[in-house]
């Protein structure tokens with residue numbers, strides 16, 4: 001077993017990032033990639049929070065084989081029962097129970113005394129242990145808790161059957177020295193601490209989540225909780241890729257092994273970024289676009305003479321490669337399939353046929369089809385895997401008119417198979433287009449956020465639009481790509497509406513059958 005267990009919370013704490021809203025198939029794609037990355041534990045969600053979360057955790061638990069799957073629960077029997085229902089068929093189930101231990105959380109949020117928190121924790125760990133072989137207990141807001149109370153509580157929940165004790169820095173308040181000292185005190189004071197794995201869970205409010213996690217490891221933590229691209233509540237969680245690469249590059253200093261397959265990092269980061277719509281800043285450590293670029297003359301000169309003058313991480317280590325050319329206009333299905341299999345996605349023959357058709361269409365317009373383009377196509381196919389009737393863009397036209405406004409005409413196929421059309425005017429191309437689509441859909445639609453990016457470089461790069469749309473009061477993310485920016489924008493808008501239909505149809509069918 002590796003010295004440090006990697007507990008990935010991208011699908012739970014990561015999904016708590018404002019505006020992130022993944023559906024079941026998107027969560028499954030991310031979970032499978034986390035498994036390929038070699039994470040030890042995947043926190044798949046919070047089953048008691050919603051039917052959608054329950055379904056996603058169950059799907060992941062039933063599909064993932066090489067990582068342990070866990071789910072979050074409050075100290076309520078019904079949360080633990082719900083987690084048990086979702087996880088019971090996975091090979092290595094773990095429950096993750098939490099309760100806050102800081103004075104401010106106990107007094108104002110929970111309205112409980114120290115003794116009540118202690119007794120409830122013991123009671124629920126005991127209850128969970130009758131159902132799960134692995135029980136993780138988190139003392140929420142541990143870094144603002146009284147250390148003597150924390151030690152007393154930890155000792156008792158270990159006696160009740162906890163196998164992992166997590167000490168979260170819930171509000172990103174601590175510093176490396178202070179957090180390390182807390183782990184040291186707990187390791188030296190709690191008499192039965194050697195029976196459990198100690199875990200850290202850091203938030204990045206003061207920009208110290210990764211440094212704090214490493215300080216915890218230096219002081220006895222054997223599990224690190226983190227999220228891909230550092231996503232998570234508020235400023236996010238400690239970034240998995242930064243912790244993994246820091247431990248690897250500085251192994252002279254940190255002699256700890258993890259079971260991560262480092263050259264899967266870039267692929268994992270790309271999937272998470274694409275599906276969550278959370279873009280990665282160019283200068284982000286390890287996976288940012290500029291992380292391996294050398295701009296200034298003296299640096300370029302040094303790198304040409306010896307790359308190690310300015311490069312401590314090689315791009316290959318984390319799977320960053322030149323965005324290589326894919327196949328061309330004259331490629332056949334066999335060669336295409338061979339190349340596509342290199343992405344290691346779980347693709348059916350139907351998926352490959354659909355992807356091949358889209359690839360051929362693209363080669364009609366785009367001179368250079370890259371791996372990124374194909375990846376975008378494959379991700380769209382993988383995550384739109386549903387029989388639920390949806391809206392489809394049939395045709396559109398936008399006529400830019402600076403004086404009388406821009407005119408847009410759109411034809412949509414509705415979920416019940418009709419084709420509806422309308423023409424409206426707006427203040428710009430996207431405004432006009434969205435106004436027309438909105439007029440064709442009988443729901444309350446309000447655009448909250450819209451972003452446009454290019455996939456890859458060059459004038460014929462694919463455009464990728466991401467947006468947030470309030471659909472009948474629920475905030476939905478939408479994503480669309482196309483070679484044309486207007487078409488990508490239309491696809492993203494319709495995608496958000498369709499995601500709403502999928503979410504609500506799935507939730508309805510679950511509550512009818514349960």
Ligand SMILES: CC(=O)SCCNC(=O)CCNC(=O)[C@H](O)C(C)(C)COP(=O)(O)OP(=O)(O)OC[C@H]1O[C@@H](n2cnc3c(N)ncnc32)[C@H](O)[C@@H]1OP(=O)(O)O
Pocket residue numbers: 013016046048049050073074075076098099100109110140170233
């Ligand atoms: C630090 C973290 O990341 S914690 C995880 C945060 N994640 C989430 O909250 C997931 C999304 N949440 C939800 O969907 C909802 O909040 C639910 C379904 C979990 C609960 O919804 P509701 O029942 O409507 O309660 P609401 O969210 O308003 O308030 C939370 C309640 O849980 C209580 N609570 C909070 N933490 C815990 C805990 N660990 N154990 C037991 N009760 C808790 C609060 O005190 C409050 O109780 P109250 O209603 O008696 O005042």
Ligand SMILES: CC(C)C(=O)C(=O)O
Pocket residue numbers: 013072098138140141166168169170171201203
């Ligand atoms: C639920 C716990 C582990 C959490 O996310 C936090 O305290 O930040």
Ligand SMILES: [Mg+2]
Pocket residue numbers: 013168170201203233
């Ligand atoms: Mg957290």
